[in-house]
Amino acid sequence: MRVLFATAEAWPLAKTGGLGDVAFGLTRALAELGCDVRLLMPAYPGAAEQLDGPVRRRQVQRPGEPVALIEGRLPGTAVGVWLLDDPPLFARVGGPYGTARGDAWPDNHWRFCRLSQVAAALAAGDLLDWRADVLHGNDWQTALAPVFLRGRADRPATVFGIHNLAYRGLFPGEFYPRLGLPPELWSPEGLEFFGQVAFIKGSLVFADTLVTVSPTYAREIQTPAFGWGLEGLLHHRRDRLYGIVNGIDTDTWNPGRDPHLAACYDRPDDRARAANRRAVARAVGLDAGDGPVLGFVGRLVEQKGVDLILAALPRLLANGAQLAFLGSGEHRLEAALRAAAEQYPGQVGVVIGYDEALAHQIEAGSDLFLMPSRFEPCGLNQLYSLRYGTPPVVYPTGGLADTVVDVDADPHGGNGFHLAALAGAALAAAVERALVHWQDRSAWQAIQARGMAGAYSWTASAQAYQELYRLSARGRGS
Numbered sequence: 001m002r003v004l005f006a007t008a009e010a011w012p013l014a015k016t017g018g019l020g021d022v023a024f025g026l027t028r029a030l031a032e033l034g035c036d037v038r039l040l041m042p043a044y045p046g047a048a049e050q051l052d053g054p055v056r057r058r059q060v061q062r063p064g065e066p067v068a069l070i071e072g073r074l075p076g077t078a079v080g081v082w083l084l085d086d087p088p089l090f091a092r093v094g095g096p097y098g099t100a101r102g103d104a105w106p107d108n109h110w111r112f113c114r115l116s117q118v119a120a121a122l123a124a125g126d127l128l129d130w131r132a133d134v135l136h137g138n139d140w141q142t143a144l145a146p147v148f149l150r151g152r153a154d155r156p157a158t159v160f161g162i163h164n165l166a167y168r169g170l171f172p173g174e175f176y177p178r179l180g181l182p183p184e185l186w187s188p189e190g191l192e193f194f195g196q197v198a199f200i201k202g203s204l205v206f207a208d209t210l211v212t213v214s215p216t217y218a219r220e221i222q223t224p225a226f227g228w229g230l231e232g233l234l235h236h237r238r239d240r241l242y243g244i245v246n247g248i249d250t251d252t253w254n255p256g257r258d259p260h261l262a263a264c265y266d267r268p269d270d271r272a273r274a275a276n277r278r279a280v281a282r283a284v285g286l287d288a289g290d291g292p293v294l295g296f297v298g299r300l301v302e303q304k305g306v307d308l309i310l311a312a313l314p315r316l317l318a319n320g321a322q323l324a325f326l327g328s329g330e331h332r333l334e335a336a337l338r339a340a341a342e343q344y345p346g347q348v349g350v351v352i353g354y355d356e357a358l359a360h361q362i363e364a365g366s367d368l369f370l371m372p373s374r375f376e377p378c379g380l381n382q383l384y385s386l387r388y389g390t391p392p393v394v395y396p397t398g399g400l401a402d403t404v405v406d407v408d409a410d411p412h413g414g415n416g417f418h419l420a421a422l423a424g425a426a427l428a429a430a431v432e433r434a435l436v437h438w439q440d441r442s443a444w445q446a447i448q449a450r451g452m453a454g455a456y457s458w459t460a461s462a463q464a465y466q467e468l469y470r471l472s473a474r475g476r477g478s
């Protein structure tokens with residue numbers, strides 16, 4: 001099975017969130033299962049330098065539009081990588097999608113239309129002497145690829161991964177004629193979405209198979225509350241819509257051998273946790289203490305419910321807790337967190353920015369991991385926290401509902417705590433329930449041990465993807 005995995009990010013080359021982790025972990029696991037999987041991503045600054053060798057640049061002459069690809073391997077894996085080397089579009093200082101200040105690049109429609117176009121051409125065998133049986137695109141940035149393959153008898157099957165429906169790749173309708181897309185697709189049945197062009201529809205309408213990152217989210221996105229206006233289309237395509245829960249890369253996220261930790265451990269261990277807790281306290285600026293530390297790591301956007309944590313803050317602090325936050329994103333949420341740290345010095349510690357080492361430390365050095373997301377397609381942070389023996393406190397939506405079992409609802413199988421509602425008071429109540437168990441060290445260690453023992457490796461999910469590829473290749477276009 002030959003698979004082209006097209007993505008806008010892949011750890012460690014480029015990452016802003018979970019898609020980067022999935023691109024690495026899933027392709028690596030697929031390669032280990034014997035799949036000939038290649039990854040296509042833009043050549044952002046610094047990405048080529050991290051590839052494993054041999055690294056070479058290939059210039060492909062296409063009528064009117066040469067394509068340059070940098071070829072290598074994903075670090076530490078057998079996964080072949082092609083970086084689309086188009087410096088005017090991708091060699092920019094800043095993030096994959098915008099400036100360092102967080103403003104979207106004004107030509108994102110061009111940048112990712114181009115990525116989709118090259119993904120289609122590569123997968124169809126137009127560029128190199130390799131062609132794919134399956135093109136697996138991910139999120140709106142590669143969603144136009146099936147449009148470019150439409151009507152070709154020799155095309156590969158197309159699978160589209162929905163990691164977050166909130167990002168639909170919406171651009172002004174005036175852009176449409178300039179994108180080289182078929183004029184007849186400018187309609188609500190095609191790529192139009194209330195007068196705008198929605199890149200994601202390129203795949204929601206035209207991909208053979210749709211797959212999202214948890215079974216619950218696959219159901220939720222067929223409803224108005226989670227569908228962002230696309231619920232009707234997704235419901236219409238429900239026979240081709242699957243949910244496969246993400247795995248985690250158990251080498252990168254292994255508390256027994258994690259170079260970022262002050263102390264490693266492979267079973268619940270209060271002494272290691274105390275050392276890691278001290279490291280977190282130093283890094284984010286918390287006073288020494290022996291109350292529980294509540295950790296948060298994530299993109300600071302509405303989705304993640306940081307505002308609920310802030311609403312619950314007085315009650316959490318009254319319970320003797322300290323809070324450690326790491327994140328970056330919307331300016332208003334960054335400012336609100338900074339203000340909380342100023343209001344409660346030594347009790348609330350905040351680091352604004354992207355810091356991989358600190359993310360690992362917070363997973364290991366907190367007593368509870370807070371993740372009150374309003375919606376969560378899968379979520380990886382709760383899986384990391386389970387594996388690190390830090391029970392997560394979550395709102396049971398999407399992948400959080402599929403991976404976190406409430407301890408009070410299931411005393412023998414529970415691994416975390418559910419909020420009863422999306423509100424600060426409900427978060428405080430869930431934390432208070434958790435702290436009752438936390439006081440009892442041996443009961444707590446049993447909860448930690450259950451989380452740590454959970455099977456989160458990519459192997460099972462990669463097998464499910466392989467099955468999906470087979471199914472799609474067989475039923476292509478039907």
Ligand code: ADP
Binds near residue numbers: 327356381
């Ligand atoms: P999402 O993809 O919606 O951001 P996930 O939980 O699936 O949520 O994945 C988030 C990933 O990004 C995790 O690997 C998390 O550790 C990482 N991450 C998010 N924000 C930061 C940050 N500020 N610093 C370091 N890592 C971060």
Ligand code: GLC
Binds near residue numbers: 022376379380
């Ligand atoms: C998205 C989602 C997150 C998911 C990740 C990887 O960014 O918000 O829930 O885990 O993609 O699939």
